Amino acid sequence: MQHCSQPLPLGFALVEVTRLLRSHIDRAFESAGLGLTVGEARTLAYADQYPGLRQSALAERIGVEPMTLVAYLDRLEAHGLVRREPDPTDRRAKIVVLTEAAGPAVRRIHRLATEARREATRGLSDEQIETLREILGQMRGNLARRGEEVPA
DSSP: OOOOSSOOOHHHHHHHHHHHHHHHHHHHHHHTTOSSOHHHHHHHHHHHHSTTOBHHHHHHHHTOOHHHHHHHHHHHHHTTSEEEEEETTEEEEEEEEEOGGGHHHHHHHHHHHHHHHHHHTTTOOHHHHHHHHHHHHHHHHHHHHTTSSOOO
């Protein structure tokens, strides 16, 4: 296999880091004994991060098919961790709401994800991490304005 002496293109680097970080977080969720699948844990984390999202928007944020999200939500609802409520602006659409019972699981999920991010950013200063966050935010904004993503 040949290796190019040129720097890895930015898109490739972003995708590779994202893939590795997601894999690391998934392994942490799997081994933590949460009593949830990785998909269910991710659903809770995103529903907490983006409260009041419609199911369709939540599926898009997570990067899963709507029917996959429905299966996650069915199981989470059966465990009493989420509710689906009618969207007041469109009664046909459902908004995902975390229940009070989800609190302990969400806190544990966030701790696991924080530890994985801490490991990923080991050796970077707080200033470098903040600069990276700002740069990624600017890139996200640029792409959202071009219609690459519909902002929530």
